[in-house]
Amino acid sequence: MFDGVSGRYDLLNRIMTLGQDSAWREAMWRSVPDSARRVLDLCTGSGTSLVGLRRPGRTVLGVDVSLAMLRVAADSTAGGGWMPRLACADGFRLPLRADSLDAVTIAFGIRNLRPRRDALAEIARVLAAGGRLSVLEAAAPKPGPLAPLARWWIRVAIPFAGRLSPDPSAYRYLSESIFEFGSGPEFEVDLAAEGFRIVANQSFLFGAARLWVAERRPAVGQKATEQAIVVQRAMNVPGDSAQAASGTARVRDEVATWRLLQALTSTALAAALVWALSVWLKVREDLPLTPPQRLGGGILLVGGLVVFGVRSLIQWLRWSASRGGGVRLS
Template identity: 40%
Template sequence: MTEARMGSGQMFDNIADRYDRLNRIISMGVDQSWRRKTVAALSVGSGSRVLDLATGTGDLAIQIAETHPECEVVGVDPSVNMLKVGRGKVDAAQLGRRVTLMEGDAQSLPFDAGSFDAACIAFGIRNVPDRRRGLREMARVVRPGGRICVLELSEPKRGVLSPFARFHIRQVVPRLGAWLSGSAEYRYLQESIAAFPEPEEFAALMEEAGMKMVTLERLTFGVCCLYVAESLGEGGPARGAVIG
């Protein structure tokens, strides 16, 4: 039996049954408010089609569908077990006619160019081996002018509370995760957050991938960042305004 690559779908298969509970405990429930901000930032209208990459157990996809009753949501994730949990949640919420969860790779999406009105990815871009390619795919499948939102954890480097936030990420998260799950996956979480680009650097990467930045918002003392951009379609990169 081969060992799962850290950040791969197989790794998340191993923790799928306890992923939601661990997220709530480790984030102290704040992850739900972060998702609500992401849904609002998508700025979708009635009848929109929205793509949720790294959908996992479907939290964000469900929240989009519940907030916008006329929208169709497609969630894509490489983890079979996470999707299984997510489909159960979709059925429980009676959203099966508007929310579709499917297995797939963010680096090679099976959708036509401009086939979505908006797209998002929450806590997943860190795990995409080729981030630039994943971002380009998002820009490709979203119509020009459509919103693209990336919600991602980060290590805050400034602010009076940043030392406490870094302590939580570096020490509390991996230990609490390992204790509750009996797995080493949450050590990977801390390491991947530490290795992630600085917010301004990642925003520049989004622009290089064919998006125009709208805002960059630091949430909860900088522990999480919400990147909001617009797709340029096949028009290529352009510099926009990044608002801290």
């Protein structure tokens, strides 16, 4: 199924998440400790989550069972002076030694791995004790005032947008599998049963997507691994880690400021279009225009207003997500 949808997968993903998935992925990347040297992105698909995992001295491996998806991943990550390792393999039988990874990420993949507990057991096998698992997943809405709207989005809008895909049935499956996955508590029970301790979680877009950050508990008689040093410095610089942390905070502030400017610009344009439309409605009959020209002008203004209205909404959501910073520690 994923082989069939690989061509337009990223575009549809953007549409269905209202352009929010990149902010959610950023939160997932931040949840991986900088010290993690061997990181697996499981169900990597077209590799959207790979580049953000790049760090000096870190090996990033992307695994997926769909070869067509991996080809898209190989093309999209090529040429940047950096290449993740890619492997076509089944998430239930990873071609990796036990305890060989420091961190595993999965974006929108765990829903597809069933039986889920078997998949979590395999991840626990390859993760070192104390290693981190970060799972980003679309979740079914929890009861609340926005739940009917969210249900409509998953049940109707997603399969409808899926008509743009070469295989629309894949998007009916997506809709069904989100409801089957549930809103989270069932997954948290499975995590605990397979030896994971949840250390953080975050909810996005009123619970439409969630991020769970968990640590693999050491088995009896096993010790958690020491945090590795990623890059050896030639000289010891006192206060180096504080400097790195403040650098990360500065980058986050810059991203938030940039998104705020984009949101303000879009909102100003939408407001200008509201004003232009109100003027147009008052004067259109007095203008020396033919009926088709009047209709065309109206369509342009209303269309522009819808586009900039939606864009402004998305920009404000992205801004609020970038202000959110790190994941909430539980």
